[in-house]
Amino acid sequence: MSRNLIKPPAQRGACWQSQRSIEVRKLDISTDYKLPKALASQLLTAKDATLRAAALNALVMATIPEGHTGFLEVDGEQREILTAGTHVWWQFNHTIKVTQLDCRLQNMEVNGQEILTKDRVGLRINLSAMWQIVDPQQVKTALADHKDYLYRELQLALRAVVSTQTLDELLADKNLLNQSIQQTVAEKAAAYGIDLKTVGARDIVLPGDMKAILAQVVEAEKRAEANLIRRREETQETRSLHNTAKVMEGNPVLLRLKELEILEKITGRISTLNVYGGLDGVMNDLVKLTDKCKA
Known part of the structure; x- marks a missing residue:
């Protein structure tokens, strides 16, 4: 029996007759060139090494990860949008190409560049943006490089917004800067199937002077x-x-209590006290607020 078990279109094959049963399956791949999953698995995991090698030469396989969208192009024309999973096609008489887009939430960093404010102060601002592809077909059709497009739009919006504000305004309310940039870019990006979630200025770097x-x-x-x-x-x-x-001026009792409080503080801060006139001199002559008030 011939060892080449997969025959391309417009070719003939021959097998020796024997007691073994021989099955020949003809597949029309002129329009339906995608393999069922069962047949693809049978060919690609066959125990026969010759069959596996023939399958690898005859098939095109692509795996689309979760959160991605794939696009099948046949002879330069888009034919199908592919969901997550493994897809296999016959490549006979066709040029098959598969591209894919990541539709998960992604982050983009816009590196700082020299920008002049309204009051002619040069500074550098680093931006961080969260974005997501919501219309993969629109992105693929309209944009050659969607990441480069979004990056350039963020750069231009940053320059435009900063040039209309003074340094004091930027430092006083950074959220206003973020909102202005997001509002400017989000509308443009949405027209191409990109949803700009958030925009934030991470750093505002000033010159040394x-x-x-x-x-x-x-x-x-x-x-x-x-x-x-x-x-x-x-x-x-x-x-x-x-x-x-x-209050103390009209209240002798309160005045006397204040004198005793001051006396207590004085005696607590000195180690030796010379007293003249005995206890009465200490109590009545050492601290007298009334005379000071009259003076």
Whole structure:
């Protein structure tokens, strides 16, 4: 029996007659050139090495992973959209090509580039974008390189938005920058079957001299805030002392308690105290707020 068990179209084959049964199966592959899964598995996993080798030469196999969409092109014309799984075709008399697109959620990093703000400050901004293909057929038909297209659109939108804002505006509200870029690019990308999920500015890099200037500005602002807080505290303390003095002025008992409190603090901070006039001198002459108030 002939060892070449797969015959291409328009060829003849011969087999020796024997006691073995011989089966010849003819397949019309002029239009239906895709193999059923059972036949493809039988040929590609055959125990006969000659049959397996003949199958590999006669077949085209493609595996589409989960989350991807495949496209079958036959003789330069798209014929089928392929779902996840393994697909096998006869390649006789046809040029078969399979391409695929990743339809999972993906991330794109846009590297920083020198950009001038509205007030002519040069800076670098790095962008990060989350996107997903929602219409694979539209992407394949309209775009030669969808990743390059999206990257360029993000770059252009970043330049356009930054040029309309001052440095202070960018630093004050980075979310506004993100929203403006996403709004600009999302509409264009949607027309080609791409859904731009989020856009975020990861880093805003300033030149060295500008960093020093901003550091000085921030330091001056913080120092002014600290001085304002300190003045408020001093004013509050003065007001409290004034209120306390007015209360003590009309209350001799409270005034005496305050004198004893001060006396306690004084005696607690010194190691030796010379007393003249005995206990009465200590209690009445050492601390006298009334005379100071009158003075």
